[in-house]
Amino acid sequence: MTDRITLTRLAVTTPHGVLAHEKREPQRFFVDIVIECDLSAAGATDDLARTISYADVAQDAERILLQPPVDLIEHLAEQIAESVLARPAAEAVEVTVHKPDAPAGVDFSPIGLSGPAVSIRREQHRPVVIALGANLGDRVATLASAVRALGRVEGLELIEVSGLFETDPVGGPQQPDYLNAVAVGTTRLAPWTLLDRLHEIEAGRGRTREIRWGARTLDLDLIQVGDPAADTDLRVETDALTLPHPRAHERAFVLAPWLAADPQARLRVGPKIVPVAGLLRAADTIGIRVGPQWRPL
Known part of the structure; x- marks a missing residue:
C-alpha cells in the first residue's frame, strides 16, 4: 500500500521557454505534484518528521520555477522531482508542469x-546496506529464509549478498557463535518503513528482544541508506533508528561481510567518508572466520 500527498495547481508567473521573447515576458505556469510515501507512522504518531511538509515542497517548487529562464518545462519538472526525492519519506513522485499560454501556433x-x-514520474533509488546475524537454531536455514524474505519486500531490490562469516559473540551474556552476512541493494522505502519490514521478518523467525545483545534467532540491522560518496546518505537520529549505524565502523563482523559483498563500500564516520576496507584493517578481526558455503540468491 502506498499513501499519497498531493499538491494541485501551484501557480507561478515567470519567464521560461525556447523563444527569446519567452525569456523576457513572464507567463503562467501551473504545477501538480503527487508524492508516494508511507504515512502510517505519521498518522499514528502525529510526528511531522515521519511525513513530508507540503509547505516545504511547494516553496521548493516555486523557487525552481522562479530561477533564471530555462528552455524546457521538462527541465523544470525534473528539478522539482529531484527536490522531492531528496526527502527521506519520499518513495516516488509524479510532477506535471502546465504551460497554458505556450506559443504553439x-x-x-x-x-x-x-x-x-x-508529466514525469520518478522513483526513489537509494543504495541500502543490511546486516544479518543469527546464533540460535539452524542458523544457515534461518539466514537463507531471511534473504528470501528480503527479496519479497516491495520497494527493496537485493543486488548482492555476502558469504557467511562465523564470529564470536561481542558483548552480552555467554552465548553461541554467530553466523553473519551483509546484503546490499537499493530501496525506494523510507528508512523507518524499511526498518519496520526488517522487524517483521525477524518476528516471523522467532526473534524476541528480552536481553540486550543476547542470543537471537535472527538479527537484521539497517546499516546505511544512500551513498556517502555522493553525499546522498541519510543521517537520521531518533529513539528507534540511527543512520548510519553508530557502531558499524568498529564491528568487524559487519565490515568483513560488507566488504565481501561490495569491495568499493564506503561509510560515513563522523565528518569523514571512509572506505570499508580501511575500517576493516583497523578493526579487531580476532574471532572472525569464514563460515559455511551458501547460495542465498
Whole structure:
C-alpha cells in the first residue's frame, strides 16, 4: 500500500521557454505534484518528521520555477522531482508542469486548464546496506529464509549478498557463535518503513528482544541508506533508528561481510567518508572466520 500527498495547481508567473521573447515576458505556469510515501507512522504518531511538509515542497517548487529562464518545462519538472526525492519519506513522485499560454501556433480550449503540459514520474533509488546475524537454531536455514524474505519486500531490490562469516559473540551474556552476512541493494522505502519490514521478518523467525545483545534467532540491522560518496546518505537520529549505524565502523563482523559483498563500500564516520576496507584493517578481526558455503540468491 502506498499513501499519497498531493499538491494541485501551484501557480507561478515567470519567464521560461525556447523563444527569446519567452525569456523576457513572464507567463503562467501551473504545477501538480503527487508524492508516494508511507504515512502510517505519521498518522499514528502525529510526528511531522515521519511525513513530508507540503509547505516545504511547494516553496521548493516555486523557487525552481522562479530561477533564471530555462528552455524546457521538462527541465523544470525534473528539478522539482529531484527536490522531492531528496526527502527521506519520499518513495516516488509524479510532477506535471502546465504551460497554458505556450506559443504553439494553434488554439486551445478556453475552458479549464488547457494547453501544453509535461508529466514525469520518478522513483526513489537509494543504495541500502543490511546486516544479518543469527546464533540460535539452524542458523544457515534461518539466514537463507531471511534473504528470501528480503527479496519479497516491495520497494527493496537485493543486488548482492555476502558469504557467511562465523564470529564470536561481542558483548552480552555467554552465548553461541554467530553466523553473519551483509546484503546490499537499493530501496525506494523510507528508512523507518524499511526498518519496520526488517522487524517483521525477524518476528516471523522467532526473534524476541528480552536481553540486550543476547542470543537471537535472527538479527537484521539497517546499516546505511544512500551513498556517502555522493553525499546522498541519510543521517537520521531518533529513539528507534540511527543512520548510519553508530557502531558499524568498529564491528568487524559487519565490515568483513560488507566488504565481501561490495569491495568499493564506503561509510560515513563522523565528518569523514571512509572506505570499508580501511575500517576493516583497523578493526579487531580476532574471532572472525569464514563460515559455511551458501547460495542465498
